[in-house]
Amino acid sequence: MSLNTVATSETTKMENAWTDAIYAQFRRVGIRQVGYVPDAGHSRLIALCRDDPHIADVVLTTEEEGVGLVAGAALGGERAALLMQSSGVGNCVNMFSLLRNCGFACVVLVTMRGEFGEFNPWQVPMGAMTEEVLRLAGFLTYRIEDEGDVEPIVGAGCDMAFDGDLQVAILLSQRLIGRKQWTR
Amino acid sequence: MLDRRAFVKSLLADRGGLLVVPGLGSATYDVAAAGDHPLNFYLWGAMGGTAMIGLGLALARPDRRVAVITGDGDMLMGIGSLATIGVKQPDNLVIVVLDNAHYGETGMQASATAHGIDLAAVALGCRFRHARSVSRIEEATDVRALLHDGKGPILINARIAATDEARVLPLRNGHAIKQRFMAALNAL
Numbered sequence: 001m002s003l004n005t006v007a008t009s010e011t012t013k014m015e016n017a018w019t020d021a022i023y024a025q026f027r028r029v030g031i032r033q034v035g036y037v038p039d040a041g042h043s044r045l046i047a048l049c050r051d052d053p054h055i056a057d058v059v060l061t062t063e064e065e066g067v068g069l070v071a072g073a074a075l076g077g078e079r080a081a082l083l084m085q086s087s088g089v090g091n092c093v094n095m096f097s098l099l100r101n102c103g104f105a106c107v108v109l110v111t112m113r114g115e116f117g118e119f120n121p122w123q124v125p126m127g128a129m130t131e132e133v134l135r136l137a138g139f140l141t142y143r144i145e146d147e148g149d150v151e152p153i154v155g156a157g158c159d160m161a162f163d164g165d166l167q168v169a170i171l172l173s174q175r176l177i178g179r180k181q182w183t184r
Numbered sequence: 185m186l187d188r189r190a191f192v193k194s195l196l197a198d199r200g201g202l203l204v205v206p207g208l209g210s211a212t213y214d215v216a217a218a219g220d221h222p223l224n225f226y227l228w229g230a231m232g233g234t235a236m237i238g239l240g241l242a243l244a245r246p247d248r249r250v251a252v253i254t255g256d257g258d259m260l261m262g263i264g265s266l267a268t269i270g271v272k273q274p275d276n277l278v279i280v281v282l283d284n285a286h287y288g289e290t291g292m293q294a295s296a297t298a299h300g301i302d303l304a305a306v307a308l309g310c311r312f313r314h315a316r317s318v319s320r321i322e323e324a325t326d327v328r329a330l331l332h333d334g335k336g337p338i339l340i341n342a343r344i345a346a347t348d349e350a351r352v353l354p355l356r357n358g359h360a361i362k363q364r365f366m367a368a369l370n371a372l
Binding site: 033065070071073074095101102 | 203205225227228229230231232233234235236237238239240241242243244245248262264265267268271272358359361362365366369370
């Protein structure tokens with residue numbers, strides 16, 4: 001999605017606000033690589049990262065590639081973040097071992113599907129287990145429902161991850177990002 | 185067919201500041217057998233992720249050369265990462281696949297490359313600047329030169345004999361491997 005297509009509806013203003021808050025934290029903590037599998041909820045953040053000359057945006061074929069990317073970036077002294085949908089968390093499970101075994105800082109922003117009015121039942125099983133899977137894999141998890149919590153929670157999560165070589169996942173609830181619109 | 189140990193030893197001769205990411209299993213043992221080095225980020229797991237670790241490192245340190253040395257099983261599991269790397273076109277990244285067409289750690293079951301799947305051709309399809317297969321030890325000198333000077337991304341598919349070498353086990357503690365690597369890289 002091009003930034004030029006951004007409309008002026010209330011929904012879009014809200015999306016801009018939480019996206020801008022995340023992006024501002026990326027800039028503050030010096031994120032240099034962002035790996036992602038494209039996702040509607042993350043589309044504006046992806047566009048902001050792509051347009052930022054300080055950030056290498058890496059489009060992944062599957063989310064677990066991003067875990068390797070984060071580890072390699074850290075070895076080279078750079079901070080990286082991953083953007084994925086809740087379904088992508090399931091793709092990463094074994095690869096997450098790399099982060100724990102070596103103590104690589106990792107920040108994952110997860111847009112939730114399969115909750116709060118989900119239209120597509122195929123999204124529900126993974127969405128329902130996403131947070132638990134992340135915890136089992138060693139992540140600290142923080143869930144955001146309200147736009148006003150985005151800046152403090154993303155900021156605190158980034159600080160904990162990068163100051164302590166910890167793995168932090170921030171779940172952006174479907175209520176925050178809005179239901180996927182199935183009619184157009 | 186190449187002798188894997190002799191080939192890897194030739195590639196890593198006089199390696200200087202080369203950053204090496206060996207994939208789990210035999211590739212890690214081969215790289216360790218060539219001589220332990222703090223700039224080896226040995227993997228003991230993360231199957232399928234080796235090439236992506238190489239990409240993250242290559243993007244973070246464009247001033248350094250990065251060599252991923254891994255097996256055909258690991259590269260097949262992470263085959264999508266060849267597309268990911270092709271998009272980013274890191275000119276300092278070379279992948280060497282030690283292709284014995286078998287899964288050596290688990291009982292030498294045949295891999296897809298035993299059935300004609302060609303990883304060098306896949307890499308070319310993924311916009312690698314250069315990719316080819318090698319099978320003679322005389323070619324090791326050329327491959328070594330590519331590690332240090334070739335414009336990447338490059339993939340070399342090294343056809344090695346399906347032998348069972350003695351295991352040479354390097355450091356296994358992930359934190360220790362990471363810290364040693366980062367300290368050595370910072371000191372370059």
